[in-house]
Amino acid sequence: MESATVVMYPSPGRGHLVSMVELGKLILNHHPFVSLVILITPPPFETGPTEKYIKTVSATIPSITFHHFPIIAIPPGFSSDIIRLNFAIHELYNPIFHNTLVAITEKSAIKAVILDFFTNAAFQVSKNHDLPTYYFYTGGASGLCSFLHLPTIDNITSGSIKDQNLVFDIPAVPPIHSSHFPAGFVDKNKPAYKDFINTARTMAKSTGIIANTFVGFEKRAVDALRDGKCTPEGQTPPTYFIGPLIADDNEVDPSENECLKWLNSQPIKSVVFLSFGSVGVFKKRQLKEIAIGLERSKQRFLWVVRSPPDDERVSNSGGNKELDIDAIFPEGFIARTRDMGLVVKNWAPQLAILGHESVGGFVSHCGWNSTLEAVVNGVPMVAWPLYAEQKMNRVYLVEEMKVALALDIEPDGFVTAMAVEEKVKELMEGEEGRIVREQVLEMSRRAKAATADGGSSRVEFKILCDSWTTM
Ligand code: UDP
DSSP states (O other): OOOEEEEEEOOSSHHHHHHHHHHHHHHHHHOTTOEEEEEEOOOSSOOOOOHHHHHHHHHHOTTEEEEEOOOOOOOTTOOOOHHHHHHHHHHHTHHHHHHHHHHHHHHSEEEEEEEEGGGGGGHHHHHHTTOOEEEEEOSOHHHHHHHHHHHHHHHHOOSOGGGSOOEEOOTTSOOEEGGGSOHHHHOTTSTTHHHHHHHHHHHTTSSEEEESSOTTTSHHHHHHHHTTTTOTTSOOOOEEEOOOOOOOOOOOOTTTOHHHHHHHTSOTTOEEEEEOTTTOOOOHHHHHHHHHHHHHHTOEEEEEEOOOOSSTTOSSOOTTSOOOHHHHSOTTHHHHTTTTEEEEESOOOHHHHHTSTTEEEEEEOOOHHHHHHHHHTTOOEEEOOOSTTHHHHHHIIIIISOOEEEOOOOTTSOOOHHHHHHHHHHHHHSHHHHHHHHHHHHHHHHHHHHHSTTOHHHHHHHHHHHHHHTO
């Protein structure tokens, strides 16, 4: 029998790569005889180290081969906008992608090509080879409804949406204000705007979309996608809700890790965990305000803190610098809260923390991976979105799924100590908090059922994989 290969083409960011590998592992569970080829483009920007991770996966899973594309020169005058660059780099790699498909086909039958969002440029090449071409959408169903709806929004609006006070009625998600969209979706002058619209259009023409969510979490959005309500310009392709797919690339020994050891000595469900994704940073003034709010809330806390940006006007850089605790927190904060809280610098093993029985709440930036990690572990959230699509996620999590409380965020993005104090207390002890505490436990139960044998996510994944063997 001819050997079978699935080609996976993630964009080079570490998070995208790790998610794609997790999807690959799931494919291998269903089809141990399939080979996976994961294409790696040299990143044109800083993405976090991937070398060691790739080596470990190669050594432990022989059915996965990483195929590294060569470095190619970026033509002069190419956009330096990082999102545009992330899309555009794959246009440059299309001839190499084509040659790679030809080479693989000589030895094996390619059953599917799985792209991610940013490798959209490869779609046409893959289709020219007449290959079934899927997208792995690392967000959820509500996010997918909104994303597929972008071309419609593009058609019905003129000028840049960014500065217009508009509320959009997207099928199956609560009304969303234009200010909650990521800048790239609404600013027609941004270099990547067309990339997003094109990707949404192409995705709608793909063989299928694989989404990292589960039916019981986002039923209304799932139904809307299945009914083709989000792509009025055409049918929505088959969409497979196969999550929650959770990747953990933190290598920690629980008996050695400072956070986990500390949690072991805390009462059950007593600690609120604060963590803001892989790159979230706050200005000095904001860090101080959070500290005051946490101390006043009298709740136990575990807080991952990064250095504030050097340039206080920039909100998203500087996290790698050494954290100067004395310069940031109110005088005596660490000493006074010694029995109540733990401040961790830069990074903590989040998944293990959220799974620890002492954790009872999570102040989150609403990144999709963090969201799923909290939901699986039944940890209710306070939503504090910072960048990308997180403000949209907050709307879904607070208003639709009801697993998070909204934080009062001022128009300039600042959050007062009082808002932190009140919301953290509410989450851990209050009546409004009780509703999300109960709801997230129910969602956790559903998440586990979805990924158990015979659960909806496993069944959908089997349908997807079986469609490749019958070809
Ligand atoms: N993460 C972690 N420790 C940290 C901060 C983040 O392990 O201190 C992990 C977290 O568990 C999640 C990922 O980094 O898996 C962040 O992904 P998410 O989609 O939530 O946010 P992003 O970083 O893409 O904004």
